[in-house]
Amino acid sequence: MPxxxxxxxxxxxxxxxxxxxxxxxxxxRHRGISWSDVEGRLKKSPATLWTLAEMExxxxxxxxxxxxxxxxxxxxxxxxxxSPKGRRSVxxxxxxxxxxxxxxxxxxxxxxxxxxxxxxxxxxxxxxLQELGRFDAKTSSWIRTPETIRKLGGALFCDWRYGAVFTxxxxxxxxxxxxxxxxxxxx
Numbered sequence: 001m002p003x004x005x006x007x008x009x010x011x012x013x014x015x016x017x018x019x020x021x022x023x024x025x026x027x028x029r030h031r032g033i034s035w036s037d038v039e040g041r042l043k044k045s046p047a048t049l050w051t052l053a054e055m056e057x058x059x060x061x062x063x064x065x066x067x068x069x070x071x072x073x074x075x076x077x078x079x080x081x082x083s084p085k086g087r088r089s090v091x092x093x094x095x096x097x098x099x100x101x102x103x104x105x106x107x108x109x110x111x112x113x114x115x116x117x118x119x120x121x122x123x124x125x126x127x128x129l130q131e132l133g134r135f136d137a138k139t140s141s142w143i144r145t146p147e148t149i150r151k152l153g154g155a156l157f158c159d160w161r162y163g164a165v166f167t168x169x170x171x172x173x174x175x176x177x178x179x180x181x182x183x184x185x186x187x
Contacts (some may be wrong), residue, residue, distance in 0.1 A: 006046040007053055015053050018040065022063050024077075025032035029079065029132045030064040036151035038064055038074050041187045048187040051117035052076060055183060058086030058116070065132060065184070073186045077121070077129055087112055090180065092142055092155035097182035109142045109181040118183025120144045123167055125184065126158045130165050135182075137161070140168075142181040 007015065016039060023035050042049055055062040060078035065074055078084055091097050093110040113120045120142040121129065129135060140159035149156065155172035157179060158165055 002049045005050045007049050011048075011053065012049050015049060015056065019052065019062070020055065022061065024061055026079070030066065033067055033074065034062055041074055045187050047117065048185055051185050053184070054116040055084075055118065058084050060084040060087070060183065062185070065129065068186060071186075075184055075186050077125075077184040078182040079129075079133065080136070081135060082138070083136055083141045083178070083182065085180070088139070089177050089179035090142075091175045092145070092172035093150075096155070100173050102155050105175040113183050116183065118185050121182050121184060123156065123158065124184070127165050128156060130160060130183070134160055139178040139180065140176075142179065143167070145172075 019042075020035055020039070021154050023030065023038065042052075045083050052062050055078060059080055061080040062076045063079040063080065065077040066076050087109070090112060091100065091105050091108045093108045095109075097104060097108045109120060120143060121141070126141065126143050131134070136159040140157045142155060142157045145154070145156045149169065150172065153171055155170045156167055156169055158167050
């Protein structure tokens with residue numbers, strides 16, 4: 001069984017400081033949630049800290065965006081202005097990556113999300129994120145796609161244009177320098 005990745009204590013403290021600063025600078029994203037609650041949960045979950053470090057490393061700028069109504073868990077979502085730079089130029093999933101005959105991208109969004117321990121946003125989660133700010137005004141982000149669409153070779157992505165969220169489709173094997181994906185993790 002593979003060992004769950006963790007951060008060294010100094011790395012964890014540096015990440016917690018970064019997350020706390022972002023939390024304090026963007027209080028409108030998480031009204032009614034205290035940093036002490038967030039920090040307490042994170043310190044009890046080394047795997048989540050590692051995932052947040054991966055989100056940060058790939059320039060996702062994770063921040064608290066809410067609380068699960070049933071469990072009370074804290075939700076972190078990528079809140080960078082544009083699709084995370086370290087996760088762009090990827091096709092949708094591994095089947096799409098294998099289907100490409102030429103000019104294969106470096107990876108797929110779904111595989112990277114799994115490696116990082118994040119869940120890709122679905123359309124409702126993407127739209128909820130847009131209620132907290134304006135994201136993807138120049139880029140776009142793959143979103144979880146219903147199996148009925150994926151079986152037909154398609155995949156969905158979203159962006160913010162003309163004062164609204166748009167959901168589009170593309171072949172799952174396509175990839176663009178301005179398209180990545182956003183993730184979330186619950187702790």
